[in-house]
Amino acid sequence: MKLEIMDTTLRDGEQTSGVSFNAPEKLNIAKILLEEVKVDRIEIASAHVSEGEFEAVHKIVEWARQKNYLERIEILGFIDNNASLDWILEAGGKVVNLLAKGSLKHVREQLRKSPEEHLADLESVIEYATSKGIISNLYLEDWSNGMINSPDYVYFLTDTLKDTNIRRLMLPDTLGILNYEQTYEFCSRMLERYPGLHIDFHAHNDYDLSTANVYASVRAGVHGVHTTVNGLGERAGNVPISSVMGILNDHLKVEHNVDESKLTKISRLVESFSGIRVPENKPLIGENVYTQTCGVHADGDSKSNLYFNELMPERFGRTRKYALGKTSGKANIKKNLEELGLHLDLESTRKVTQRIIELGDKKETVTTEDLPYIISDVLGGSDLQKPIKVKSYALTLANGLRPIANIIIEINGKDYEASSIGDGQYDAFMKALWKIYTKQLHRERPILVDYLVTIPPGGKTDALVEAVITWEFKDREFKTKALEADQTEAAIKATEKMLNIIERNHFK
Numbered sequence: 090m091k092l093e094i095m096d097t098t099l100r101d102g103e104q105t106s107g108v109s110f111n112a113p114e115k116l117n118i119a120k121i122l123l124e125e126v127k128v129d130r131i132e133i134a135s136a137h138v139s140e141g142e143f144e145a146v147h148k149i150v151e152w153a154r155q156k157n158y159l160e161r162i163e164i165l166g167f168i169d170n171n172a173s174l175d176w177i178l179e180a181g182g183k184v185v186n187l188l189a190k191g192s193l194k195h196v197r198e199q200l201r202k203s204p205e206e207h208l209a210d211l212e213s214v215i216e217y218a219t220s221k222g223i224i225s226n227l228y229l230e231d232w233s234n235g236m237i238n239s240p241d242y243v244y245f246l247t248d249t250l251k252d253t254n255i256r257r258l259m260l261p262d263t264l265g266i267l268n269y270e271q272t273y274e275f276c277s278r279m280l281e282r283y284p285g286l287h288i289d290f291h292a293h294n295d296y297d298l299s300t301a302n303v304y305a306s307v308r309a310g311v312h313g314v315h316t317t318v319n320g321l322g323e324r325a326g327n328v329p330i331s332s333v334m335g336i337l338n339d340h341l342k343v344e345h346n347v348d349e350s351k352l353t354k355i356s357r358l359v360e361s362f363s364g365i366r367v368p369e370n371k372p373l374i375g376e377n378v379y380t381q382t383c384g385v386h387a388d389g390d391s392k393s394n395l396y397f398n399e400l401m402p403e404r405f406g407r408t409r410k411y412a413l414g415k416t417s418g419k420a421n422i423k424k425n426l427e428e429l430g431l432h433l434d435l436e437s438t439r440k441v442t443q444r445i446i447e448l449g450d451k452k453e454t455v456t457t458e459d460l461p462y463i464i465s466d467v468l469g470g471s472d473l474q475k476p477i478k479v480k481s482y483a484l485t486l487a488n489g490l491r492p493i494a495n496i497i498i499e500i501n502g503k504d505y506e507a508s509s510i511g512d513g514q515y516d517a518f519m520k521a522l523w524k525i526y527t528k529q530l531h532r533e534r535p536i537l538v539d540y541l542v543t544i545p546p547g548g549k550t551d552a553l554v555e556a557v558i559t560w561e562f563k564d565r566e567f568k569t570k571a572l573e574a575d576q577t578e579a580a581i582k583a584t585e586k587m588l589n590i591i592e593r594n595h596f597k
Contacts, residue, residue: 091344092337093313095289096122096330097132098359100165102321105365112145114362118318119149121358123158125351128330129313132186135165136173143180150181159183160224168210171217184224186259187214189246191229193239204242208249219254226257228291233262236275247283257287257313262302265295265325269305276309289313292328294320299328304336307343318359319367319374331356331373331405339399353406373405433464476501477588479581484514494518498525500592505529514577519584526588535562535591542576556580560587 099115102108110118115133122128134146146164153162159182166173166185177185189211190196196207211227218225227250229235235243247258260279262272272290279288290306292299292315303314320329331352337343356374360367369376378400433441444463482496494517495508507524511517519537527534539559556579557570567590571582 090312091346092307092311093129093287093289094330094333094345094347095130095132095163095313095315096126096128096317097291097315097327098122098317098321100132100134101315101323101327102317102319102359102363104323105321105326105363106323108321108363108365110145110362112141112148115145116148116152118355118359118362119162120152121351121355122318123153123156123161125348126330126355127346127348127351128316129346130161130163130184132163132165132315136167136176136185137169143176146177146180146182150183154181163226165228166214168207168214171214174214174218174221174223177223178221182223184226184256185218186226186228187211187218187255188228188230189250191232191243191246191261191263192235193242194234195231196242204245208246211246211250212253215250215253215255225253225255226259226289227255228259228261230261231263232260233267233271233275234264236278237266237271240278244282247279247286251283251286255286257289258283259289259291259315260311261291261315262293262299263291265293265299267292267302268296268298269301272302273305273309276306276311280310287312289315291315293322294325294328297325299326300332300336303328303333304341307337307341318355319363319365319371321359321363321365329371329374331371335373335400349404350406373400437464475585475589476592477585479585480504482518482581484518484577486514492517494521496521496525498522500525500530515580518577518581522584533562535560535587538566540580542579554579556583558583558587562591 099110099118103110119131119133122131133149134142150159150162153159162182163184163186164177164180164182166177166187168187168189174185190200190207193204196202196204200207202210215225215227229243229246232243251258258279260276267275272292276288276290288311290303290311290313292302292306299320306314314333315327316330316333317327318330320326320332330347334345334347334349334352337345338349353374356367367374367376370378372378441464478499480497480499482494485493491510491512492514493508493510494514495506496518497504497506499505505525507521507529509517509520509524511520523534526532537558538561539557541557541559543555543557554574554576555570555572556576557568558580559566559568567587569583569586569590571579571586573579573582
């Protein structure tokens with residue numbers, strides 16, 4: 090039997106501090122999760138949160154109805170005299186994930202009820218849901234504490250509810266307190282005691298053990314696991330879907346429906362919508378995880394792929410990179426030159442390598458696209474001409490008025506002038522630039538994918554600012570960067586680099 094993957098980015102992931110998805114964002118994430126990533130189910134909201142949440146649920150449900158996906162769309166509901174169920178009905182939902190209390194402490198101290206009273210409430214809500222045609226799954230909130238401190242209560246509740254109309258029993262480590270040994274033991278106990286129930290495990294990451302705990306739960310035999318994109322979730326977050334796919338495919342060899350090649354796409358989309366950046370060293374989806382930095386590693390890869398493992402970047406829609414910095418060796422330089430279609434003799438390679446090491450000592454980052462400029466500088470060559478130059482620009486900013494940019498760009502020896510207003514100084518500059526580039530020259534313009542401005546850690550307010558801009562052009566993604574005292578100037582310089590890269594490679 091295939092393992093079910095339920096993704097709860099749009100519900101539990103949205104409990105990340107500062108994260109709120111609007112209705113169009115939720116709909117787009119839902120579509121990609123179900124149709125491209127191919128998770129089995131998604132949990133999209135909590136009942137009664139807000140009018141915006143109702144709008145989002147309604148949009149997703151209407152789309153799901155047309156696609157015959159309604160039973161794959163789940164909504165968190167509460168024991169609240171059927172108010173949650175009525176809200177779900179009005180929104181058009183078909184599946185409720187009822188939040189029950191999975192530990193005796195929660196029943197007594199939060200609800201101020203006896204186990205028998207709580208059980209009676211649950212039975213009543215499940216009966217009402219059934220009468221309205223709603224499918225019920227059951228969350229045992231704080232189940233992990235329940236198994237540690239009050240297992241008899243957990244069994245009391247489940248012994249009765251297993252014979253009601255619940256489709257799935259969901260076991261959350263709500264506070265992220267379990268280790269993998271406890272997870273395996275507790276999941277095994279539940280599976281042995283309730284062989285007729287579909288059981289899911291829901292991991293949180295407070296001790297950085299969520300992936301290990303999912304591994305243990307699957308080894309124990311659970312039928313489904315819950316994930317979020319990029320590990321979003323309250324406190325330390327939930328288990329990331331990318332990490333789960335890695336262990337399922339490579340360590341457990343478990344069947345599932347997820348398409349791992351789409352994990353990077355959904356990660357980038359959620360990163361953009363949530364505003365929560367993925368750490369560069371995040372396994373499987375981080376910017377640097379397929380980047381070799383050490384020259385020894387690049388040398389080994391050149392000879393027999395000595396530093397490859399099963400996590401090949403192509404599986405996840407990525408490519409391997411070789412970083413340029415103070416630990417770079419000639420092998421790193423060679424790999425990057427090959428990517429650019431360039432060749433240097435041994436002595437020239439040595440000089441370029443030394444310059445990159447010097448830049449690394451100064452904490453400057455070097456991209457593949459910077460290499461031609463470094464080569465020209467180090468070797469004193471004049472062959473690297475800039476076909477496009479930003480000759481001059483004037484940026485104005487006044488209180489109550491939109492910024493204005495006036496620019497002069499030299500392209501292959503000819504000057505072009507344009508002006509534009511924008512929502513910011515850089516935006517005004519870019520709009521003026523595109524008037525020249527796309528309207529006058531009829532060139533295809535690249536897409537700005539990401540814009541990052543940083544100063545060195547511990548830097549002062551007058552420190553140099555580094556702008557790193559990610560572009561996409563003709564299905565290729567690349568970065569350009571620049572250092573200046575002003576962030577807009579740094580961005581303009583990085584943009585000029587981008588234009589020259591495209592001009593040399595595509596409009597010779």
